[in-house]
Amino acid sequence: MESSEQTASVAAKVKVLNRNGLHARPSSVLAETALRFSDTVLTIRRGDLVVDAKSIMELLLLEAQCGTELTLTAEGPQAETAIRTLRDLFEREFDLAL
Amino acid sequence: MRKFQGIPISPGVAIAEAFRRESETGPPPARRIEPEEVHGELERLAGAVEGAREELDAMAFGSGLAEAVRSIAASHREFLSDPTLLGEVERSVREDRWAANYAVALVFGRWIEKFKALEDEFFRQRYVDLLDLERRVRRHLRGTRQVRTPTPERPAVLIGRELTPSEAADLDRRSVVGFATEMGGSTSHTAIIAKSLGIPAVCGLGRLVDTIPAGTILIVDGEAGLLVVEPDESTLQHYRDRKKLLDRRFRILRRMAEIPAETLDGWPVGVHANIEFPFEVEQAVRNGADGIGLFRTEFLYAEHHAVPEEEEHYAAYREALDRLHGRPLVVRTFDFGADKFAREIDMVPEANPNLGCRSIRYSFAHPEVFRVQLRAILRASADGRVSLMFPMISSVSEIRRARRILEQVTEELRQDGVSLGAELPVGAMVEIPSASVAANLLAREVEFFSIGTNDLTQYTLAVDRSNERVASLFRPSNPAILWLLQHIATEADRAGIQVSICGEMGSERAYTLLLLGLGIRHFSVAPAAVPLVKRVIRVVTRRKAAEITARALELATPEEVDAYLEEQADKLLPDV
Secondary structure (H helix, E strand, O other): OOOOOOOOEEEEEEEOOOOOOOOHHHHHHHHHHHHOOOOOEEEEEEOOEEEEOOOHHHHHHOOOOOOOEEEEEEEOOOHHHHHHHHHHHHHOHHHOOO | OEEEEOEEEEOOEEEEEEEEOOOOOOOOOOOEOOHHHHHHHHHHHHHHHHHHHHHHHHHHHOOOOOHHHHHHHHHHHHHHOOHHHHHHHHHHHHOOOEOHHHHHHHHHHHHHHHHHOOOOHHHHOHHHHHHHHHHHHHHHHHOOOOOOOOOOOOOEEEEEOOOOHHHHHOOOOOOEEEEEEOOOOOOOHHHHHHHHHOOOEEEOOOOOHHHOOOOOEEEEEOOOOEEEEOOOHHHHHHHHHHHHHHHHHHHHHHHHOOOOOEOOOOOEOEEEEEEOOOOHHHHHHHOOOOOEEEEEOOHHHHOOOOOOOHHHHHHHHHHHHHHHOOOOEEEEOOOOEOOOOOOOOOOOOOOOHHHOOEOHHHHHHOHHHHHHHHHHHHHHOOOOOEEEEEOOOOOHHHHHHHHHHHHHHHHHHHHOOOOOOOOOOEEEEEOOHHHHHOHHHHHOOOOEEEEOHHHHHHHHHOOOOOOOOOHHHOOOOOHHHHHHHHHHHHHHHHHOOEEEEOOHHHHOHHHHHHHHHOOOOEEEEOHHHHHHHHHHHHOOOHHHHHHHHHHHOOOOOHHHHHHHHHHHHHHHOOOO
């Protein structure tokens, strides 16, 4: 009898550093990156609004401006890696600062 | 006479009759489908989405379209691949059994309302993009080809509720000389398109279409965001004069495209363009560029997750050369960091990417990637006047190492019997302080310098210009930068090599004067800035420029330098 797998749930707080906030370009980078973790559920919360990190449209609804704090949550086999990668994206301003 | 204050979205003055644009087709009828029709309907939907996607791809990468139109098409395309959005439409067809066009209208309509309810203007304006996309998908479902926005018979100012980006891009500029809409905002994509196409426009005027009969004389003041309805004589005259002034300025700059850039005393200066994509060559040439002084090649890496093939590189260089019709092309090798390239998940992120493994360092660390690019550039050199430059050079060792690799690759190609150009001049981007200070040593190792003033200023002043807290410290007019530039120019001259400027500094008229005075005779700027730079060059003699520069070099602060240069620029160029 197999024991059921524990799906890890990992969370992290991030801050939007981009000058123009999480607009179309960074949202697109974020969604594209999140989509690579196909077996992990990724959500982002601002206050009591929770959105799917894999959807550009939902990310835009966050209206996350520069300085906004968000909470990333990942559930699934790649939760740790996913959180690390996404948090890193926020810190690097989605590579759009150059 | 009535005046309406709206939001300025594109500068310029338009004086013409009103042409009313009636509302677009409303929502389709709410039609349910039978269970057995679901499969077919989903297929039709997939076909329409695919068609819309292809159309957007063509716009995103097509030639002859403004940069703004292209990037907006690219973002629309991304919205279209959003799994949530498409998923909801599919569910609406499959589970609720709505006909595809109604499902699209329903789901998009819901999302449009969500965005309209947002508080932040910037994010709120995305609803217009969704509207644009909805119309596009529904048009594909209908199977009709793209229809042009209705065209007035005489030059007119278009007024309507709102204009989607596609509609703005599609306007026939011979007949629509300006537009004014009830809705819209300055951050909308429509605004960006209007600006890039040079169509004076105002938006956010509120309800007014109903109060303006077709044919009424209107004035659009794109700078002030004003719409004047049935202007009185003095207002009309005021705007006619203003329009004359603006048109004159535009004509002067327009003419620059056709004549060579030389100083007032006949000293020829090269004005080239910086581009990111091959299709931009067209705009550069149209604006009178003598060639491409900087071809950024990162786009070949940005979209992919694997290394781009040699053929892709070669095709891009060939395309640029074909459009240049014999003009020169300077290709810069990969200039990004490891973090941008392929977004490899497992890599440990660098604490300081700007000072890290990027550009030439990245190329050295990934020789297989480097060689592919070098091979492609070498092959392209057989098809036109190609030069190669290496970015982020900090020492002579790097140039020597890069040249060694280049020689190896050249030898490989020769042995394979591939035809190469007779020569491939090799240059260095001078953008790091060490390369600037030791310019004399570096000048002996290359055929030309290209000064990247943006990065040079950042590194020298230790300022991150994208950091709002310190961005105001980023001043190319800082005397230290001026002295460095003078040093680089002097050493290049001594070594007998060409030096050009490829940073933004070259395109600001005050700095163009200064750089001319330093003896710089090659500029590479954004395509749109080519006419202005040419104009600046033509109004001044070499001696006058040198005088201005000598005086500027005596000043102690960036503020004093800027004030002095602005004063000189105003005297020489009162109308630009």
